[in-house]
Amino acid sequence: MQTLWTLTSGTRPDFRATALPARCDTVVIGAGFTGLTAALMLSRAGRRVAVLEGGRIGAGASGTNAGFVVPNFAKADPATVRRKLPQEQADALLRLVGAGADAVFTTIAEEGIACDAAQTGWLQPAFGAEMGAMLKARALAWQALGRPVDFLDAEQVRAETGMTIYSGGLIDRSGGTIHPLDYLFGLAAALARRGGLVREEAPVRSVRQSGSGWVVTSDSGQIVADSVLLATNAFTGGIAGLMGRTGIPLRVYQMATKPVDAATVARIAPHRRPVGDTRSNLFTYRLDRDDRLISGGMALNPFGAVERVGRAVAARMAAELGLSATPGLEIAWTGTAIMTPDFLPRIHRFGEGFFGGIGCNGRGIAMTAQLGRVLARLALGEDPAAMPIPLRPVRALPFHSLTPLVASAGLAHARLTDRLARRA
Structure with a gap:
């Protein structure tokens, strides 16, 4: 799918022909932000790492989001976290999440990643x-x-x-914005420079235990590894279904306008800060490097929704921001986020040395930076009980195939709530 990021990114790396080793220390399944961050951390620690990606880099949520770097929770706050977790673990999770944006921008600086990084708040x-x-x-x-x-x-x-x-x-x-696809490409390039391997178009068919290690079988070959990390977000096909069915998938639509004029930029974003308000039907916006306005929304009816939602979001921006006219639509696209039942990130263990991480809950870029680091620590042998992200049992949601209906009902309720609030 074409997105603003595919239209404006640098050179796409090509890892479709990477030769896989017969053995490595860790196999990472999924080359999104979480998987590549974990792999980079392991490679920095001297581990031999192979990343297997089922499609092309950026085809999932990491390449289709809006590029907001937000270091907190979408549906929780410090008080909520402290009610749900023991105090020591709650404080550890809060410190981890609060430092998420700094972790992203630090990695960008350390690895020299060109991705329009702007830590403007x-x-x-x-x-x-x-x-x-x-x-x-x-x-x-x-x-x-x-x-x-x-x-x-x-x-x-x-x-x-x-x-x-x-x-x-x-x-x-500490928050800000990035070009998410260029950031993703930069993580992959940094991993390759340090000797890590990435193989695209290598969907994993099975992971089975063999002795003290794991045998990972993909369409591109078989690898024996000491540990395996699953970083496949909302996908439910193949091995990804181990995690993908534990949360509620949300189909999110993004759009970018034609560039707006300098006077408009000075009025609505004088410090170029990304914005996301507190309404139930969230209103967000940010600028890209060429002064396009980027925003997003959801659809009650998903059929033919990309262009329809794109136009509706552009009209909403014009009304909310007091623009003289609805800006022209440059491009619209869609992707899938995932919400965990308690709106907190979580770690799952599928066996000794086999872990997965999920639950960015709409805070994908900053949260994945920290989720990937925690997964890397687990692959290095640290105690799961000592991690700042809770280790939870793997429980698929009942009637998972019907969860999009729950999301649509929630959107309808959010729109009604906001209309009533405006009248109050």
Whole structure:
């Protein structure tokens, strides 16, 4: 699928002919942000790593998102995490997640990855007084953890967005934006420079234990490894189904407009900060390097939705941002995110030395940076019980094939909730 990122990326690497070794230390299944980050960390530690990707790099969620680098939770906050986990584990997870954006931008700098990286901060405006009070408390909680988070008043948010409907907002100064596909290509290139292997178009058919190791069989050959890491997000085909059926897949639609004028940029994004508000039917926007506006949404009816949702999102941006006209649509595309039942990331163990990680819950870039690091630590032999991401039993959701209906019902409810809030 064509996306804004495929149209504007640098040279795509080609790993379709990589010769696979008969043996390595770790096989990573999935060459998205999580898998490549884990592989890079292992390669830095001197381990022999092979990454097997079922399609081409960037075909999944890592290459089809909007490029927001947001170091927190979409559906949780520090107070929620502390209610769900023991205090020590909760604090460890919060510190890990809060440092997610810094981890991304640090890797980009260390590996010299050219991906339009802009650590300008991330802004979350509050819709309504109740949300404003909630974000003020959330900002204080992140501050107590040492994060560069502040609460802005309504006038400060207006100066950042040009919008007058918000009661205030949270700013995390460690957030920002990237070109996600170029970042992905850069991770793969960094891994290759350090001796790691990537093989595209190599779907894994089976993983079976043999002695103290694992035999991984793909369409491109068989590898014996000491450990295996599964990083396949929402996919449910083949071996990916071990994890993909444990969460709710969300079909998300993204779009980019034609470039907007400099006066508009100065009014709605003077510091080029990405924005995502608190409404149930989330409103987001950011700029790319050429001043295209990027936003997204979901569809009640998925049939023929890409262009339809793209046009609807462009119209919404024009209305929300007070644009003089609806900007022209450059391109629209779609991808799949996954939500875990408790909205927290999780680690699964499928056997001794065989782990998987899932649950970015709409915070894919920053969360995957940390999820990949935790998986790498597990492959290096660290104690799963000591990890900052909880180790959870593998439980497929009942009636998983019907979960898209749940997502559609949730969207309809979100739209109704926002309409009622506007009238209040």
